[in-house]
Amino acid sequence: MTAGPPYTIVLGVIGADCHSVGNKILDAFFTDAGFRVVNLGVMVSRDEFIDAAIESDARAILVSSLYGHGEIDCAGLRERCIERGLDSVLLYAGGNLVVGKRPFAEIEAKFKAMGFDRVFPPSVDLHAAAALLRADIEEAVHART
């Protein structure tokens, strides 16, 4: 799969969400795609994401939310990252992020406004997502240096 340095990423399903199937697939997929995946599994709190990112010096946090409470659970994650000194970490979100069937553009706008760098629907092509992730990380790395 995509070649390149094994950037570390933190993966998990936020809130009280128990949907574990997609999480297991994402873990296997991003590992295969050459990332070092710190997978927190399901039911991960905001602070657990941040703790893990700090601890592993991760470049990106990949938040999944399937069960509909994403809107509540993800609010404030970016602020909390900054508060805790994680100011350049990439935030990605994906899944069935809100309750109900709403136009994806609307959902994307909402989550971008919350501070997420990229937002994905459930039908996302994972290869495309991995390529974006690598590019975004590399851009961030260059920006820093």
Next chain:
Amino acid sequence: MTAGPPYTIVLGVIGADCHSVGNKILDAFFTDAGFRVVNLGVMVSRDEFIDAAIESDARAILVSSLYGHGEIDCAGLRERCIERGLDSVLLYAGGNLVVGKRPFAEIEAKFKAMGFDRVFPPSVDLHAAAALLRADIEEAVHART
């Protein structure tokens, strides 16, 4: 079923339309409902309807159109009736009257503008239609006397 005098009605499927199932059911139904039904079957031309109505001294002509060409086939039927001296006959139309799925209100307006007294979708309750027909005929009879 509905009691009352056995008014004569002419029934048929207009144009090049071969849908015969509904026609057989309408025949049986209106007969049971106490009408004298002159059933012309399928593929009936405008003039055949009028001939039959004149010949049988019918109070109403019930035109079915299922196949979609109703809009073309039914145009001018009222004018032709008047031309041929049938100026007080009731004209009913029912079935899948136009091509495609269009709002029924639109179809009804279109057929009323063509001179039909009542217009019915395929899902019409036949008991209700029969009651209307009897009432309309009786009103017309009173108006004449």
Next chain:
Amino acid sequence: MSSTPLDWKEMQAEREKVLQEWPTGKDVHLEEAIAYHRGLPAEKSFPLAMRKAQAGKLLLLQPRAGVPLIDEHIKLLKYLETEGGADVLPTTIDAYTRQNRYAEAARGIELSLAERHALLNGFPAVNHGVEGCRKVVESVGRPLQVRHGTPDARLLAEITLAAGFTSFEGGGISYNIPYAKDVPLEKSIRNWQYVDRLVGFYEEQGVAINREPFGPLTGTLVPPCIGNAIGIIEGLLALEQGVKSLTLGYGQGGNLVQDLAAMHALRAQAAEYFHEAGFADFHLTLVFHQWMGGFPEDEAKAFSVIALGAAVAALAKAEKIIVKTPYEAMGIPTKEANAQGLRATRQIVTMLQDQAITTDHEAMRRESGLIRSEVKCLLDAVYRAGEGDWARGVVRAFADGLLDVPFAPSIYNRGKVLPMRDNEGFIRVFRKGALPFSAEIQEYHRARLEERARAERRPVSFQMVTDDIYAISKGRLIGRPR
């Protein structure tokens, strides 16, 4: 008219007359047409698609579709190909063309242009002529079939086959009795012998053309034996004129066991009759039609009728399925609704394609045996009536009610047969008219219907027939009292 191969040379005078019936006829030149076909890529050959389906155990999906204007029609077909995933494409002909009323079709084209919406219920191929039809053939990437309902389809066949269509639906019985009011069977059978002979000519020149008798007839509670018997006869008449690629059809009845049994019986029995009649060089496939009777208006319910049909076709291992749409009860579907029907069908077909349900059990054997005996009763009688000549036999059989299609509009159909569902939803015969069933078969049908009558605590009656006609559109299979 009799059941013999038409002589191609003798047919030329008739062809000339036919080609003069409408100005577009003059553009048909057979040699040029054959050359044109030879130049078509293999993926546009219907007979080849049917062969591949059979070999690969695939079920091909085909929609119905036709609109009056060429460009719109092309757009529609392309959409069904890409968004619907149709495997093979149709061109459904409008009802004026079907009745050879080309002047009215011309008016329909004009009005549709003027009013900017379709006023014809199909594609008027004769009016559009060879050139117009070729635009269609050249714009799509799939084999194309003409689907219609035309008792006299000679000119339509000349034009569309010359234009590169590679399949032609219909037959002298199945495109007359359910579709016409007063066309004598002698005429329609003779006219379809012409069509079959024309197809035979193409075959002689090495151009394969698929032919498909219309199995479902009136689509309304037709007992399987009637459809199967007529399909077999139309198959025999077609093979006789040189047809090689033959697809027989069956319309979903609604009872799973009966539908599977009927498909099974049709495939086996048709091959038997064809071989017995001395034909060897033919390729037989089956097409399954999703429910052809009245549909529920509600789209969610319509989807389920579509899905159930798809499931039966997949389990019956048909080679092709004709797909309905969620708009069926309402009117000609939009391209979107049409593609929805295709995608819903695809989902079922793909989920079931590797699955088999056994047909080797008592209920299935009983039903398929029953259907075969019934078909034999009918075919024996037709054969006798024709003194060995199937074409003549058909004409006499219909006159005498030995063949009789329920609810058909034709005056040449006796119309004495009334079908009815039994207590499990099998379509049985309530009033047999003059159908030449054996005493045993009659008794079986009677007993099954009595069983239902007892369950519903009402006598077997015409009301049940009416109730059954409405049942599926009202969300049920059997028209039971509420």
Next chain:
Amino acid sequence: MSSTPLDWKEMQAEREKVLQEWPTGKDVHLEEAIAYHRGLPAEKSFPLAMRKAQAGKLLLLQPRAGVPLIDEHIKLLKYLETEGGADVLPTTIDAYTRQNRYAEAARGIELSLAERHALLNGFPAVNHGVEGCRKVVESVGRPLQVRHGTPDARLLAEITLAAGFTSFEGGGISYNIPYAKDVPLEKSIRNWQYVDRLVGFYEEQGVAINREPFGPLTGTLVPPCIGNAIGIIEGLLALEQGVKSLTLGYGQGGNLVQDLAAMHALRAQAAEYFHEAGFADFHLTLVFHQWMGGFPEDEAKAFSVIALGAAVAALAKAEKIIVKTPYEAMGIPTKEANAQGLRATRQIVTMLQDQAITTDHEAMRRESGLIRSEVKCLLDAVYRAGEGDWARGVVRAFADGLLDVPFAPSIYNRGKVLPMRDNEGFIRVFRKGALPFSAEIQEYHRARLEERARAERRPVSFQMVTDDIYAISKGRLIGRPR
């Protein structure tokens, strides 16, 4: 914790604590609740509805549905009753309540009020309390069930049962392993013994309450034997606490023969185990879940997945079916989409209700025999691990991987089992982890998977599992390479 009936008196201290977990708990008064139930009309009794379904061979339709605000929830349920024709109604609980996070649920209610759209994925019944829940009970005309996914559902049960709900979904395994991350099984089983004992108390007072273990578990390629074994254990644990009306569940796997065989096996084998354990006074029914894994996004395709599930449930003669909607892949459905799922299901169910397909044939007998042997392997091992105590046996069995649910989030689940479809779409076991299958059973699974590998010309591998997980949402059953 052990597998013994809880003493009702001893439980009172615990009940008091539970009722203090959230302010609404104080409104639960059992005597008043019993009186309230006695005053409810018979048509609101779930156990009665299940009895009638079984006696009348009816398949009851039940949607999932829950929104945060009471009035909206009532509107939703009424709509599903009238426009959807639901036979029995749910109240699906939001995910905060399921995790006993009532403060967050309260915030969700507030935000939903403020933003004028639902921000919770269900109805927070604990926050709404007995009074709020009774508004729901009194507004609808059908029996109501609590559907959730709560490892500790003691307070939820206290409140909803006191409010007049007459069925309660879940179990100590099935509402922990697929729904939680780090709740020990000892705790969840003990908490569900409480719920079952509470139900038993209602039963003692003459108020019948239906209980329904959650059969589908993670809903994703769960081999039938795992779901069936856990269902039987949860049934035993429930009966022990005095439950009388029991509905075991099964989630559609996708292969017709396997689904029919599994339902058949579940009904027979559960009854056997219950009788063997000395229970006689219970009423057992089955619920079938339409496909619980990932759905296709396209609504037309989703309709077909729904329809196929409906067909299997009808043919399997289940008493109840849980209905999905065309929005499944996208999000919580609108009431309209939910009603569409119901109507689509109704159409299939009614078309099939009088039909039977025989299950008395080789393939069916083989598969149902296989499932029963597998279940026996699992249950024998659990029984041994618990030294005759089912509750203790379950805890040890999960610890040792003798029970293991594929793809489950719980850390108390080994997660070593990987399922995979065979060449006909039967769900088989690819990596068995520590599942105590006999050598013969293992060999059978291996051989079936090898068969697929040969057909696909690739080795049996993890990629196949991933492909199978996506398959139905991509319009197929088996995740074959393209």
